[in-house]
Amino acid sequence: MHLSNYLFFTTTCEQALDFYTTCGLGEMTEVLRYGIDGMPLPNDTMRGRIMHAKFEGPGILFFASDNDDAEPMRGSAHILQMNDRNRTEQLFDQLAKDGKVTTPLATQPWGDYFGKLTDQFGVQWMLNCSV
Structure with missing residues (x-):
């Protein structure tokens, strides 16, 4: 068993993961986008946004995505x-x-x-x- 965190953004997932890459934490190693390569599209404003991403670096592993109904992040760090x-x-x-x-x-x-x-x-x- 391994516990990993999953971050939900509304529309800034890609910018956040790019920022974490710039900080030297790692990089996206997998990415699926809404409405591309057969992935579902909940609404047109989500087209091309990140549906699921894996972010990895030395000692770092977490997942992230854009969700237009995401709750603000709180209670976790x-x-x-x-x-x-x-x-x-x-x-x-x-x-x-x-x-x-x-x-x-x-x-x-x-x-x-x-x-x-x-x-x-x-x-x-x-x-x-x-x-």
Whole structure:
């Protein structure tokens, strides 16, 4: 058994996954689009948008899609367990661009370097560096 997260966007899935690729998290390794190659089309505004995508990178695996009836993201976060403080700071700053930092990166009472943010697409991220 393996648990993976599935992110639902309304119409910005491709932009979000491109952003995560730019941040160095990985890349889309599979993609199906609404209304293309026999995939269903719920309505014309969804044509060409992402029906299902797999996103992978070193230690990263999640899925995502556009859904015009998607609920806003809340109550869940991706947590990245990091082992390089400089990379943690770099990635935190990249993910925070045009987003909102809710816990600035700092050494926490448990001894780890930790921060939390919501990115520009509404996805919550927690970065925890134990070094």
